[in-house]
Amino acid sequence: MNKSTFFYLLLLSLVCFAVTPRALAEQAVPKLQGKLMQGSLIRGETKAGSKVWLNDKVIRVSSDGYFVMGFGRDAALTHTLSWQHQHMPARDSMQLVLQKREYKIERIEGVPSKYVSPPKAVLDRIRQENTAIAKARKTNSELRDFLSELIMPAKGRISGVYGSQRFFNGEPKRPHYGLDIANKTGEPVVAPIGGVVSLAHDDMYYSGGTLIIDHGFGVSSTFIHLDKIHVKVGQRVEQGERIADIGATGRVTGSHLDWRINWFGTRVDPALLVD
Template identity: 40%
Template sequence: MFTFAGELEQGGWIRGIVPQATVEATLGEDKLAFDEAGRFFAAFDRDAAPAIKLVARFADGRRIESPLAIAPRDWEIEHVNVARTPGGPSAAFMKIRQPELDAIWNARLKETGARGWQQDFIWPVTGRISGRFGSQRIYRGEPGSYHSGIDITTGTSGTAYVAPADGVVVLAVDDFSLEGKLLIIDHGQGLNSAFLHSSRLYVEEGDRVTQGQHIGDIGSSGRATGPHLHWSLKWRNARLDPLLFTGPMR
């Protein structure tokens, strides 16, 4: 059977080992990567359904299924009695924005062989949590986009932040329109961290980083109302809650 442990709830994750002699494994429709020892990482989107299956397939056609129950979350939802702003981004803005989105997408597809996914993650910086993962506004019944990461502020620019786990830098840019100075680190097996709005970056694309290494300073670059670190985690296309990786801030 599969063996695994982790946080089986929306925005959560598991680490485990596939059954011996497995040739292919999936979580729902996602094909899992596993190493020579059969170890794998998988995760559950903020809006994950309450039930999903781990499936292992063998060379002789047999399969093993392990059903998982994913606990729902009570997200921080704010109902506002105003209409959502109509329309979308302008053509002029999207001419700038689309290459940035493409660069972010391509960076997250890179496979570097990093093994940070095996580690217990640490907080990149300690401070006040000013924005929680999954929070969302509803405009007269119409949902806005939810907050895709966690915001941490220390009140000033220039505070150092560190790598929460080992990895490889797959994107490091100075001037994206929304993110400002943006850093994306691959932790392996499809798991990556993004750090937004920095005032300074200390690593470059291709650099290997270790857990606890100083990689940037908090700032307010890009579209930000004040200095803070926006830290988000993704596994494939699933957006994850950093709090479920680190536990409460101490």
């Protein structure tokens, strides 16, 4: 064997080693965008045609490799993200470690007693409204608006934050899952990103004027305590488009917008998605 043949075979063996399935898989770890902490919405990108799992639960992946996942207020701090690219024999995985968060306590007095402990006469109404909200949040459309950068849906003072534990008239209630923006009734509410309206209700018992917009792949925005709603179910809206007016409807002590974001049934923090 002459010297040139030897070096050719050596180079060929190195190239073959470099492109083994395992090496290719390790070079194609999914890219993640977002803050790894409780309450976060994480957007991801992997190779087209790949499969993705979060803690062994299948995650929807677009044809070109985009996906999204959310972690709730009190989510466990460690999770396993797995993926399998096309033509790869097995899954690869990595551990996701979330930052633990501390939440503030809010005490709100002067709330009408019927909203703190609703009378039995309205329990059926509340159940029906909760069912409608849950149905809207189960939407798993092919929209890709969730990949866009979000803008604030309204101007005003931040009067309430995600995760805070609220006491109404001294009685502990569920944590708050939205971002409250205080401003006067009639001020505009705009779409933080594009999407399709999946629920529009003028007067729910707790949330008053309520609007939900689907952004795709299980991601939705909810806007509550609205004075007026300017869009209807099935309507396409674009980022920055006026969709409603700030109000003081439902269980409130003042005029404000309560803005929430969900990944299916998981409530995440809107503040982590805006600058």
